[in-house]
Structure formats: structure tokens, C-alpha cells
Amino acid sequence: MSKNEKKPLGPNSVDMGERGTYDKRxxxxxxxxxxxxxxxxxxxxxxxxxxxxxxxxxKTRKIHPSPKPPALMKDIIEFFTKADGKILDPFAGVGGTLLGAALAGGDRKVIGFDLEKKYIDAYYKVCDDEQMKKYPLIHDDARNMLSHKEVVDEVFDLVLTDPPYSDMMAKERTGQRKKLYNDSTPKPYTELRADLGNIPIDEFLVELRKIMEIAFSRLKNKGYMVVFCKDFQPQAGQPNLLHAEVINELCKIDGLEYRGMRIWHDQAMSLYPFGYPFSFVMNQIHQYILIFRKEV
Ligand SMILES: C[S@@+](CC[C@H](N)C(=O)[O-])C[C@H]1O[C@@H](n2cnc3c(N)ncnc32)[C@H](O)[C@@H]1O
Structure with a gap:
């Protein structure tokens, strides 16, 4: 066979042109x-x-302190589901996951939950303004997921979520947050005690696990659970490696296994002179995308 000749396709391969080869298995x-x-x-x-x-x-989603780019969620959804995939997001905010699924298209279905009505209203406004496919974003505590027919009647291919990380948002806003987001947004996400963003870290980890355990119960075997996480700044005597703590806590769910991570560098973030000219203070412009799989 000459150098320019294409290798013949195997019995499981489908030529997708520029995209490459799809494997039927x-x-x-x-x-x-x-x-x-x-x-x-x-x-x-x-x-x-x-x-x-x-x-x-x-512009509409900016009422939320940390909306995820729908395109980022789309790429995750396209990797972890087929075109008819079912997705669950227990902490959906202004709908990054739901909009990502709409961008991914196909016959995908998503169900989201959030405690804060104004975030849900913002998501529906975006759907109307931008003529995006609308999915249910239910106004309730994620701990009540199993009291909703939409969840109980479904088996999900993917749980994709971005939890509220403890008191992280309660800290004073930096110049960066002021620049990026509308500063009239109350902090943290809501004033509610049920908001996992308003409780101490130890309690947060346990509550997060309980909610993810509920989501896990509706996840298919070999289905993936993808969880965003950001570390806190290290402090004296506290390395604050939250992503490691979240991995360890979620691995307590019987049958859930940690499979690796992607580190997301958000280039939209600017660098600020924290600590300058006295000491090193990290400009944290990355987040962890932690990947787990149900193995039962
Ligand atoms: C980091 S944000 C999610 C942002 C979302 N990925 C987006 O693109 O908009 C976390 C969300 O969890 C919600 N939340 C906190 N505790 C909750 C709970 N117990 N049940 C449901 N939602 C909750 C907050 O209101 C907040 O909007």
C-alpha cells in the first residue's frame, strides 16, 4: 500500500470524513x-x-455569581452521552447544563434543580429570548429529587453538576468578580439555610454526598457523574485541597468510582496582583472537573 492510500476500514468503523472514524461498538x-x-x-x-x-x-445569566459557559457543558455532555442521553443536574443555577444540552442537540433530555427561583426564571428567559430548547428546571431542594416524578420515572446516563462550594462565595468580592459579574447579586447564591453554599465545609461535604447519593440511585450502571470543583486558597495549617476532599467523600458512595479529572483553564479570567509585592498568592484560574463512574 502506498503512503497516500487510506487504510481500509475495519468491520466496526464508519468513515465520518473530516471528523475521523466512528466505532460502531x-x-x-x-x-x-x-x-x-x-x-x-x-x-x-x-x-x-x-x-x-x-x-x-x-447578559441574563449574569445575575448568578458563577454561571458555567453552556459550550463547556455541551462538550462534556457530548462526551458522556449519546444523542438520546438523559442528564440530571441537582445544582443547576441559571442552567449552564440545560443550555449545554440544547446546544448539543439530538433528543437529549435534562432535568435540573435549584433552590433559587430567580435563577430558574433567568434560565427560562434565556430560552425564550434565544429560542433554545427548554428543559425542566425544578424549583426545589435537591434533597427532594425523589419526590419528583420526572426523576423517579427516569434512569439517567449522566449526572453533571457544579455544586455551591461552602463559604467560598461568602468572602468579599475581589476586583475580578466585580468586573466579571453584576455586583448587585447577593452573596452567596441564596440566603437560605438549605443552600449548601451557606454551611461549614465539614457539613457541606456530608450534605453534598447525600445529594449525590440520591442522584447516583437514578444513574444507570456505567453511567458517569461529573462534578465541578474549585479549591480554596491555602491557609496556615489548612491546605484547602477541596477537590481531593470531594473525591474522597464521593468515593464513600458504594459503587461510585473516581476515574480522573480534567482541569479547566478559563481564559476569560484575568490575573490580579494578589499578595504583590510581599508574598505568593495563587491566581486560581482553573477548576477541576471530577469524573466518577457507577460500577455496580
Ligand atoms: C455553582 S452554582 C451552579 C451554577 C450552574 N452550573 C450554572 O451554570 O448556572 C450552584 C447552585 O446550587 C444551588 N443550590 C444550593 N444548595 C442547593 C440545594 N440544596 N438544592 C438545590 N440547589 C441548591 C444554588 O442556588 C446555586 O445556584
Missing amino acids: NKLNDLTGKEWVYFTNSVWITGYSPTARENVGL
Whole structure:
């Protein structure tokens, strides 16, 4: 065979042109081998423009202190589901996951939960303004997920969520947050005691596990659970490696296994001179995307 000649395709391969080759045995997603391998890169650098379609409705979603770019969620959804995938987000905020699923398209279904009505209203406004497919974002505590028919009647392929990290948001806003987000937003996410963002870290970890255990009960076997996490700044005597604590806590769920992470570098974040000129203070412009799988 000459150098320019294409290797003949195997019995399981489908030629997808520029996209590469799709393997018919692929039970996880609709990606080609090339696209699959690209996603497994442990570092992920993005910089979605606030006005791009990928960041649809940001102007409205900015009432939330930390809305996720829908395009980022779309890429995660496209890796962990096929076109008819079912997705559950217990902490949906202004709907980054739901909008990501709409961008991914197909016949996907998503159900989200959030405690704060104004975030839910903002999500529906974006759907109306931008003519995006609308999914149910239920106004309730995620601890009550099993009292909703939409959850009990479904088996999910993916749980994708971005929990509120303890008292992280309760700290004074830095110049960076003021610049990026509308500063009239109350902090943390809500004033409610039920908000996991308002409780001490030890309690938070236990409550997070309980909620993820409920989500796990509706996840299919071999289904993935993908959880965003950001560390706190280290302090004297406290390394504050929250991502490691979250991994250890969620691994207490019988049948859930940690499978690795992607580190997301958000290029939309600017660097600030924290600590300058006296000491090193990290400019944390990355987040962890922790990946677990149900193995029962
Ligand atoms: C980090 S935000 C999620 C942001 C979301 N990924 C987005 O793109 O908008 C976490 C959300 O969890 C919600 N939350 C906190 N405790 C909750 C609970 N017990 N049940 C449901 N939602 C809760 C907060 O209101 C907040 O909007």
C-alpha cells in the first residue's frame, strides 16, 4: 500500500470524513476516535467570548455569581452521552447544563434543580429570548429529587453538576468578580439555610454526598457523574485541597468510582496582583472537573 492510500476500514468503523472514524461498538457517545482522544486531554483551555452563541444569554445569566459557559457543558455532555442521553443536574443555577444540552442537540433530555427561583426564571428567559430548547428546571431542594416524578420515572446516563462550594462565595468580592459579574447579586447564591453554599465545609461535604447519593440511585450502571470543583486558597495549617476532599467523600458512595479529572483553564479570567509585592498568592484560574463512574 502506498503512503497516500487510506487504510481500509475495519468491520466496526464508519468513515465520518473530516471528523475521523466512528466505532460502531462505542456505547458511550457519538464521537469519532479522534474526538474521543482529544477530550481525554487532562488540561482544557477555553475562553468563550461573552457575546458568542456558545455563551448564550450571558447578559441574563449574569445575575448568578458563577454561571458555567453552556459550550463547556455541551462538550462534556457530548462526551458522556449519546444523542438520546438523559442528564440530571441537582445544582443547576441559571442552567449552564440545560443550555449545554440544547446546544448539543439530538433528543437529549435534562432535568435540573435549584433552590433559587430567580435563577430558574433567568434560565427560562434565556430560552425564550434565544429560542433554545427548554428543559425542566425544578424549583426545589435537591434533597427532594425523589419526590419528583420526572426523576423517579427516569434512569439517567449522566449526572453533571457544579455544586455551591461552602463559604467560598461568602468572602468579599475581589476586583475580578466585580468586573466579571453584576455586583448587585447577593452573596452567596441564596440566603437560605438549605443552600449548601451557606454551611461549614465539614457539613457541606456530608450534605453534598447525600445529594449525590440520591442522584447516583437514578444513574444507570456505567453511567458517569461529573462534578465541578474549585479549591480554596491555602491557609496556615489548612491546605484547602477541596477537590481531593470531594473525591474522597464521593468515593464513600458504594459503587461510585473516581476515574480522573480534567482541569479547566478559563481564559476569560484575568490575573490580579494578589499578595504583590510581599508574598505568593495563587491566581486560581482553573477548576477541576471530577469524573466518577457507577460500577455496580
Ligand atoms: C455553582 S452554582 C451552579 C451554577 C450552574 N452550573 C450554572 O451554570 O448556572 C450552584 C447552585 O446550587 C444551588 N443550590 C444550593 N444548595 C442547593 C440545594 N440544596 N438544592 C438545590 N440547589 C441548591 C444554588 O442556588 C446555586 O445556584
